[in-house]
Structure formats: C-alpha cells, structure tokens
Amino acid sequence: MTHRVYKTVGRLRYAYEYASYYDPKLHRTRQRMVRYLGRCDETGTILAPAKITVDHVHSSFEVGPLALFYAAAQELELRDQFEAALGVDRTTASLLLTLALNQIAGRQPISRLSEWTLRSPLMTWEELRPEAVTHEAFQTALMTLCRPAPGGFDNPGLELQHRLTEEWRHGSREPAAAYYDITKQPYYGTECPYAALGHDGEGNLSNVVGFGLVISRDHHHPVLCRPLLGSKNDTLSVRDTVNQLKDFGFEHLTLVMDRGMVSEENLKV
Numbered sequence: 001m002t003h004r005v006y007k008t009v010g011r012l013r014y015a016y017e018y019a020s021y022y023d024p025k026l027h028r029t030r031q032r033m034v035r036y037l038g039r040c041d042e043t044g045t046i047l048a049p050a051k052i053t054v055d056h057v058h059s060s061f062e063v064g065p066l067a068l069f070y071a072a073a074q075e076l077e078l079r080d081q082f083e084a085a086l087g088v089d090r091t092t093a094s095l096l097l098t099l100a101l102n103q104i105a106g107r108q109p110i111s112r113l114s115e116w117t118l119r120s121p122l123m124t125w126e127e128l129r130p131e132a133v134t135h136e137a138f139q140t141a142l143m144t145l146c147r148p149a150p151g152g153f154d155n156p157g158l159e160l161q162h163r164l165t166e167e168w169r170h171g172s173r174e175p176a177a178a179y180y181d182i183t184k185q186p187y188y189g190t191e192c193p194y195a196a197l198g199h200d201g202e203g204n205l206s207n208v209v210g211f212g213l214v215i216s217r218d219h220h221h222p223v224l225c226r227p228l229l230g231s232k233n234d235t236l237s238v239r240d241t242v243n244q245l246k247d248f249g250f251e252h253l254t255l256v257m258d259r260g261m262v263s264e265e266n267l268k269v
Helices: 064-075 078-086 090-106 110-119 135-143 156-170 234-247 264-268
Strands: 002-009 012-023 028-040 046-049 147-149 152-154 177-186 196-199 205-216 222-228 254-257
Touching: 002 028, 064 078, 064 090, 078 090, 078 156, 090 110, 090 135, 110 135, 156 222, 177 234, 205 234, 222 234, 234 254, 234 264
Parallel strands: 177 254
Antiparallel strands: 002 012, 012 028, 028 046, 147 152, 177 205, 196 205, 205 222
C-alpha cells in the first residue's frame, strides 16, 4: 500500500507518494519514495503537478510530418486504392503506402527502409507484422507498379495514377491547366531498361533515367508521372504525354511546359 508524505521547504509544501516494505536484513519495515506528486497546499491539494521525466532516451522518431501525411492518405483511402487498382493484398498495399510516405517524411533509401519502418508508428497504424517488413518485401511491392512483360512493360501504376487523379479531382475546383516538365536522374545500377546516356540536371552527360511529371496548376496535385528513356529528347515525350492525359479523360487542357519542348508538331497535338 502507498501513502502520502508531505514536506515543507520554506513556505512551500510538497507531496510525495511513499510505500512501506519489509527489509529482511534489518528485520523491520521501511519506506521508499514511489513518486513525487508536486507542490500542494495545506489541505494536500496538488497545485502544480510534477512534470513527467525519464532517466534516458532509448530512441526517438519524428512523428509530426508522418502523421500529417498519413492522415491525408487516410482521407484519400490510398491503401484501398492500391488494393483495387493493383490487385494486391492488404500487407502489400500497406508497404506501398509506406514507400509513398517515406518519399515525403522519411527520405530513406530502400536499403534502409525496413529499419526505418520498424521504428516508425506505421507498424501500429497499419498493423504490420515485423516479419513482413523486409527489403525483399518492399522490392516485391514496387514490382506491382511496373514490371517487365513480353514485348514491353506491364504498367498497372498508370491505372493507379488515374484512380488517384479522379479521387482528388472529384472535390476540386482546379482549372483545366497543368504544368509539365522532365527531370533526369543519374542511375548507378546496371539493369534499368530506362537508363541511357543523356544530360543530367547539371547538363553533364551521364547514365540517366528520365521522369516526366504533370501537376495541376494551382495546388500542384500530381496528375501523371511516367518513366522515360534517359536518351530520349524532351520534345519527343510531349505527344505520348498528351495521349496519356486524353486516356485519363482530360479534354481542352492547357499544358504549360518548358519552351525547349515547344515545336510546331507539338502545338498541333
């Protein structure tokens, strides 16, 4: 059983919680402090509760940005969208959601992503099992977005993008205008079919992979992201991009792009 003990220092009174226990060495009852309760008045009413302290910090994890974007993902029902568009199970959909959130809040390379995830609250939020969160599992999840197929690529990720675009457009008043640009990132691996000799972001020649991104004009919502052959001229990507947007249901869309992509042929598309 515990009981309160009060101590007065100067004009201030403090409350503590003590417990009695039997000391077998001394063969008598002793008391030990269990916790400090805080400053109190003459009647024992706590006026200033004690602040919680810890002896040491084992580890820490920044939750704020992750929690914010996780809430946004919940509002858009991203995990359900992954399951419906890609035909994957709940665990794989949760891993895809983790990959997306990592791009915003974690910024960890995929080789360290499993370690980051195991430390994060996503394990609890998504009810993930530790044995399901591995480097291989994340690689398998990525393959559901785009995978080699006879004669080219099976790209269900485009269908997923279409679903997500429809989701945010449903309650949006965005004008029929979007920005289109291309970035080319250095590739240091050996087996990417999109990697080829081209100009990187600094204008140097290197082995690069191209990415074409279309975003809405006002709020910069993602509309379309496509991998491009690193050696492909930016101007030549416009027609395919416009055709893909038409497949998504866009009509009379104003597409703003870099002047280097403007050509007589592209203006007719």
